[in-house]
Amino acid sequence: MDNNNISVKVDRVSKTFGEFTAVRELSLSVRAGRIFGLLGPNGAGKTTSIRMIVNITAPDTGTIEVFGQKIDSQLQDRIGYLPEERGLYKRMKVGDQLKFFGELKNVSGKDAEGRIDHWLSRLKIPEWKNKKAMELSKGMQQKVQFIAAILHEPDLLILDEPFSGLDPVNVELLEKVVLELKLSGKTIIFSTHQMEVAERICDDICLINRSQKVFEGSLREIKSSFGRNSVALRFEGGNGVLADTSLVSKVDRHSDETEVLLAPNASAQVLLRRLVDSGATIEKFEMIEPSLNDIFIAKVTENS
């Protein structure tokens, strides 16, 4: 990875609030033109890390570089930020509001006008332009906030839990927009604890837990490093085989499928033979990669 391809470089950054250490010795690199998932449980230090990247708070120690420069207020205009704590001016019309947020990023009112119309219709809410924010549902407000974050066409977009509280139709709509932005060359940092979403759209991920980085890398690498030690099963009979802990360390029964995590040193072939021997009818037996959710839980529990 050469430096030109790095949009954000966080180098040994720490931040404490009084007694509490929010971020400890965090280092990470966000590659240009990719979606970077910043994952971690609640209170892990994701939001504090993001606030330091967008120059809202300064790190106690360590450095942060965005587009190869030390972060400053000029660079802020190239970043779009949708915080987890977000709101709108209740009594302001949606259009005026978006124009205001645009101007705060140095976009002139005239330029903003056309983009506002474009994005409102792209997100299927053009009729709300002259409505006051207080008349909007929470989901619609969220779409307006999303537009506010991208109106100035930022090179780096930081989304903190962007889909929480949205219905599946709108999640899909916004996901599509995010992927389009990535294809047009933008770098996106995506912070969430919804692993399914991260698994769908992230190229790279970084997991932080208890103020520290647990691991970082591309989704592919992480998944393959975990190996194919899970099996998806659909079968009848064969009771008792899955209870053997020397063979299986974890069993997840879904509605029509069972997912098992093999015990260390156990082989899938042995499991298959044991099931066949026990007289089970096997409809499906497939080696699968662990889900990001499994990796997340495994890493977080191992870490604590």
Added chain:
Amino acid sequence: MIKFLAIVKREYVQRVKARMFIVMTVLGPVMLVVFTIVPGLLFSLKTGGDTRLAIVDQTAGGALFEPIRNSILQRQVYDDKNLGERIESQVNSNTTRRIENASQAFSAGFSIERVDPTGKSIDSVKQGLNARIGRDELDGYLLIPPDILTNNDSKPAYYGRNGGDMVTTGQIQRRLDNAIRRQRLLASGVKESEIETLSKQVNLQTFPINEKGEEGAQDSGLARFMVVFMIAFLIYLTVLLYGQVVLGAVVEEKETRIAEILFSSVHSFKLMFGKLIGVSLVALTQLAIWGVVFMAISVWGIAALSSRGVQGITVPSLPPMFFLYFTLFFLLGYFLYSTIYLLIGSMVTTTQEGGQMAMPVVFLLMAGLYMAFTVIRSPNSHFAFWVSMIPFFSPITMIVRIVSQTPPMWQILLSLGIGALTVVLLLWLASRIYRIGMLMYGKKATIPEVMRWVRQQ
């Protein structure tokens, strides 16, 4: 610059467009009139008919009854050619005179009866009258001692149930005083015709002399006093009206959770400064509208009075420099107090909480006003110098000094400079507290915490 203007514009446009602003702009002057005039009217309004008064004249032959009665009933009626003079005297008279004059128009007056004490003991007369007052056949009576004309220490007495009606007892006091003094003068041989001219009031004329030793035009100092209280009142009014608005403007983003988006785009100092300017422009717009209306009414009123022959109503004339100082110190005062509200807004999470914390601001303002009284009497004392340098008092106290005895220019500039610096400092402090406090997940800040935030990097 786009960012700063955007903030100013948003604060301004949102507020000026609001229904509340329009309502207040119309209602403000109406309320002001109601609050200043109505209490006076209520006070002077006397309901329930004439005051029934008995006069017990113990002098020989009861000779004083007639003059006293005439004086109390104010028998000499104004004729219309004196209207101009009367209006002028009313415009320029002090508050007590004004209430008195107003009350003449409203009070129903007196009905007077004579009680002849000859042949009865004074105690039995009093008992009889007291009983009548008790039965509500009479409101009060005056007891005139027999030696009232010869003994200067002799005191008449009033007995009545309405002792708390200061307007009525005041009228009786003044009119009785007039009648008796007149009678004493007559008794000592002064001619009836001379009394009026001899007892005319002596008026002192005052002429100001400036620091170059030049004599100014005659000037009672009233105009100067008016300027001081105008500016104090204006600051007081605007702070009272707009302090809460400034506070609300700062808290708004905390309540709506917009602060974080703003901080990712603009520095908090710029944000605070923009908010202060935006809200201030709203205040100035409103004041300007009120000012124009007030001027229009004044010009119209003076023209109307002049056309009826009223002369001598002079608008206080002041050198043009005063208006510059007036504007500068008014703005300084307004900004100083607004930034305190800004500071409070940065510490609290809701407007209600802020309202409580803002209470002491009004005391600070009042303290400045009280100091003005001391300063106006000795505008060049050390005390006057120091209080005109202290930021929160300087807008009022320095103006007092300027209008009474203009201090050297460097002192005026220093006072302005210190004030301006304080505004910037408070602004900086507020933006700092706001930024750090906001990131503390909206929890209420304690004073030690705030101190720590200020020091924090």
